[in-house]
Amino acid sequence: MTGEQIMFYLLGGGAVLASAAMLLPPMGRNPIHSAISLIVSFFFLAGLYALLSAHMLSVLQIIVYAGAVMVLFTFVIMLLNLSPDEMKDTVITPGRIAAGILALFVFGKLATAIQVATAGAQAVDLNDPGFAKFGTVPEVGRMMYTSFLVPFELVSVLLLVAAVGAVVLAKRSLKYVDRPQLTPAAHEHDAPDTDGDAHDAASHGGGH
Amino acid sequence: MTTIPLGHILLLAALLFGIGLAGVVTRRNVLVMLMSVEVMLNAVNLTLVGFSRYNGWTEGHVLAFFVIAVAAAEAAVGLAMVLAVFRLKQTTYVDKLRLLKR
Numbered sequence: 001m002t003g004e005q006i007m008f009y010l011l012g013g014g015a016v017l018a019s020a021a022m023l024l025p026p027m028g029r030n031p032i033h034s035a036i037s038l039i040v041s042f043f044f045l046a047g048l049y050a051l052l053s054a055h056m057l058s059v060l061q062i063i064v065y066a067g068a069v070m071v072l073f074t075f076v077i078m079l080l081n082l083s084p085d086e087m088k089d090t091v092i093t094p095g096r097i098a099a100g101i102l103a104l105f106v107f108g109k110l111a112t113a114i115q116v117a118t119a120g121a122q123a124v125d126l127n128d129p130g131f132a133k134f135g136t137v138p139e140v141g142r143m144m145y146t147s148f149l150v151p152f153e154l155v156s157v158l159l160l161v162a163a164v165g166a167v168v169l170a171k172r173s174l175k176y177v178d179r180p181q182l183t184p185a186a187h188e189h190d191a192p193d194t195d196g197d198a199h200d201a202a203s204h205g206g207g208h
Numbered sequence: 209m210t211t212i213p214l215g216h217i218l219l220l221a222a223l224l225f226g227i228g229l230a231g232v233v234t235r236r237n238v239l240v241m242l243m244s245v246e247v248m249l250n251a252v253n254l255t256l257v258g259f260s261r262y263n264g265w266t267e268g269h270v271l272a273f274f275v276i277a278v279a280a281a282e283a284a285v286g287l288a289m290v291l292a293v294f295r296l297k298q299t300t301y302v303d304k305l306r307l308l309k310r
Contacts, residue, residue, distance in 0.1 A: 107226030162281035
């Protein structure tokens with residue numbers, strides 16, 4: 001067994017253990033502990049990417065996932081301020097056992113397909129001069145800005161839409177669901193003003 | 209030439225995907241469900257990186273980059289929705305969200 005293989009099994013085992021700890025008690029009981037074990041799992045995966053010569057993705061995994069996404073998760077969990085009552089989740093029910101068996105079944109099917117599909121696979125030799133820059137930032141960046149320019153720009157639009165959408169969704173309370181007829185434009189025309197006095201006082205201010 | 213068999217990389221990815229799937233279908237806390245979706249997306253990224261390593265294709269890395277970007281957008285919007293729903297119902301459990309059933 002070579003050093004490369006030992007590193008692979010160590011990092012892979014760590015990623016699996018950390019992901020499983022996210023779901024199972026005692027770690028999985030508290031969402032903040034789940035988030036922390038997920039961060040550990042992301043670091044193991046970053047190590048795996050580096051082992052597979054995906055240098056840029058390895059760095060991106062740490063910056064974007066462990067840095068940005070998981071900070072978002074931990075902030076939201078802390079913002080929600082969950083009561084201990086809200087953390088009593090892991091109860092075993094027949095439905096959940098069936099769901100777990102379903103997940104095992106999917107894994108079994110995938111494993112069988114993988115064994116058939118990867119028989120006799122041979123990796124390319126990265127010492128070959130043609131692969132000297134494989135997976136590095138210049139190589140991946142060049143491809144991103146040439147062959148994948150249009151998808152790259154679309155992703156930037158997607159991220160902008162997601163950022164604006166997240167702000168709009170999280171900004172105000174959903175009270176307008178109960179009274180959808182109260183729009184500022186409608187109020188300019190109806191003089192009697194029989195409904196929603198508090199809302200009117202707030203929106204018109206001291207103008208009238 | 210790498211000494212890691214391709215089958216083992218893909219098996220590890222399948223195992224991570226299975227863990228994520230089990231999390232989505234068994235847990236009822238919407239925060240943990242979102243985290244399990246992230247694990248599934250990471251498993252797919254590992255598959256892309258493994259195949260790229262074996263075939264010498266950089267395209268797989270770019271595709272994995274797009275997956276990371278989409279996952280970041282999904283997490284942002286999903287957590288904003290969790291916040292909005294929590295304000296309305298004071299819970300993060302999907303079993304307790306029955307607005308259509310009343």
